[in-house]
Amino acid sequence: MSALQKIDFLLKRYLKIPMFKVFCFFGGLLSPLADKETRKEKISNILVFQGGGIGDVIRIFPCIRLLNEEFPRASITVLSPFGPAFFELFSHSHVISEHITFDVSGKHKSISSKLSLIRALRKRSFDLILCPQIGLGMIEFAVMSFLMRVPYRVGYDMHGSGFLYTSKIALQETKSIYEQHCALLKGAGIGDGKCEHSFKEPYLKIPEKDISFAHSFLRDQRTTDNDLIFTISPVVMADRDNRSPQHDRPLSSLRVWPEHKYIDLINEIIYSCRAKVIILGDRIPQGPLSDFLIKTDSPDVISAINRTTLGQSAALIRLSRVFISNDSGLLHIALALKKPSIGIFGSTSPEQVIPSVDYCIPVWAGLECSPCFVHQPVPDFKCNHDMQCLRSISVEDVMTAVKQLVNS
Numbered sequence: 001m002s003a004l005q006k007i008d009f010l011l012k013r014y015l016k017i018p019m020f021k022v023f024c025f026f027g028g029l030l031s032p033l034a035d036k037e038t039r040k041e042k043i044s045n046i047l048v049f050q051g052g053g054i055g056d057v058i059r060i061f062p063c064i065r066l067l068n069e070e071f072p073r074a075s076i077t078v079l080s081p082f083g084p085a086f087f088e089l090f091s092h093s094h095v096i097s098e099h100i101t102f103d104v105s106g107k108h109k110s111i112s113s114k115l116s117l118i119r120a121l122r123k124r125s126f127d128l129i130l131c132p133q134i135g136l137g138m139i140e141f142a143v144m145s146f147l148m149r150v151p152y153r154v155g156y157d158m159h160g161s162g163f164l165y166t167s168k169i170a171l172q173e174t175k176s177i178y179e180q181h182c183a184l185l186k187g188a189g190i191g192d193g194k195c196e197h198s199f200k201e202p203y204l205k206i207p208e209k210d211i212s213f214a215h216s217f218l219r220d221q222r223t224t225d226n227d228l229i230f231t232i233s234p235v236v237m238a239d240r241d242n243r244s245p246q247h248d249r250p251l252s253s254l255r256v257w258p259e260h261k262y263i264d265l266i267n268e269i270i271y272s273c274r275a276k277v278i279i280l281g282d283r284i285p286q287g288p289l290s291d292f293l294i295k296t297d298s299p300d301v302i303s304a305i306n307r308t309t310l311g312q313s314a315a316l317i318r319l320s321r322v323f324i325s326n327d328s329g330l331l332h333i334a335l336a337l338k339k340p341s342i343g344i345f346g347s348t349s350p351e352q353v354i355p356s357v358d359y360c361i362p363v364w365a366g367l368e369c370s371p372c373f374v375h376q377p378v379p380d381f382k383c384n385h386d387m388q389c390l391r392s393i394s395v396e397d398v399m400t401a402v403k404q405l406v407n408s
Contacts, residue, residue, distance in 0.1 A: 020378045027160030036166040038188045049079045049131040054329025061203040066191045068095040091205040131155040135375035154188045161377035173374040176355040204336035214315035228275040233325035234262040235281035254347040255327045259289040264395045270300045278302045340405040346390035347373040361401040365392045
């Protein structure tokens with residue numbers, strides 16, 4: 001860890017986290033003061049603000065569609081880490097009037113840059129802001145929404161973190177985020193009576209160019225229509241740059257199943273299911289899995305690491321029989337595609353992360369100490385058990401789910 005990283009770590013642990021806790025304490029006391037009924041007749045300019053990872057932004061797609069159905073004449077602007085190319089995956093991307101990139105790890109990392117962005121957005125005179133941020137950023141985004149002087153602000157509250165929103169609901173640990181997004185909008189008087197239907201309708205589309213790429217990719221790998229194909233993503237892209245202030249490790253590591261178990265799983269799937277396995281992800285750190293992918297001479301192991309765009313990965317998932325991953329963004333793409341999937345969970349809660357559907361099987365040890373990462377605004381938890389919630393999950397546990405999906 002460099003000197004600057006060390007300073008940043010210490011500032012978060014001994015200054016930022018205590019300040020956040022004080023904020024939440026007083027927020028819990030002051031929460032009712034900001035409450036205000038949303039007057040829908042005054043809504044013509046909407047901002048949707050989501051600063052999370054792939055899965056977080058995928059989950060706002062139904063929200064945007066519902067906002068358009070409720071306010072068909074309104075302009076909808078999206079503020080997120082992703083540009084228009086990402087939203088090509090959204091079936092109703094045409095309802096978005098403008099995209100503004102929010103780069104919290106780069107351009108908008110400093111307080112001054114955030115204030116500059118706030119001033120620019122304040123001039124846009126938005127009537128309503130939907131900010132369904134969970135976990136890291138809940139407090140900052142609530143404050144930013146307030147400073148933009150948007151009259152109607154809709155977002156989550158947890159331990160007082162969202163007291164500045166005019167319409168809010170408490171973020172729950174045992175209810176899926178999809179359901180909670182629906183409840184959040186209904187609490188603001190938006191989409192009542194059609195919210196559940198809108199969220200169940202397909203909202204993901206894969207561009208033809210990406211589907212064409214996937215077919216070409218599979219041909220190049222000498223697969224046939226008779227091959228049983230699995231897609232596996234052993235990486236977590238989100239939170240790589242966010243480190244736990246308690247034990248200085250990337251928060252993404254709290255959701256990653258051990259690499260050696262992924263290697264054993266890949267080999268077992270090839271042997272037991274007579275399948276081909278495609279490995280997806282933007283990059284894999286140096287370690288056992290990267291060495292395995294470099295050295296293996298098996299034609300049944302196909303590495304697509306750093307070889308596909310997000311849309312191309314989505315197309316490969318669509319063409320596969322089963323998708324397997326950690327709690328990650330690609331899992332949410334598989335869910336949106338209604339692809340038979342297996343999610344491997346450790347510190348996070350499958351009840352909170354995924355909806356209750358018959359095509360996705362969560363594999364979770366359910367230890368007494370987990371879940372500890374329930375998207376709380378202050379990441380003040382510390383694992384004292386060497387990530388046993390993930391380490392205790394065996395290859396046999398995952399293979400049981402594999403056989404259930406393959407045979408169904």
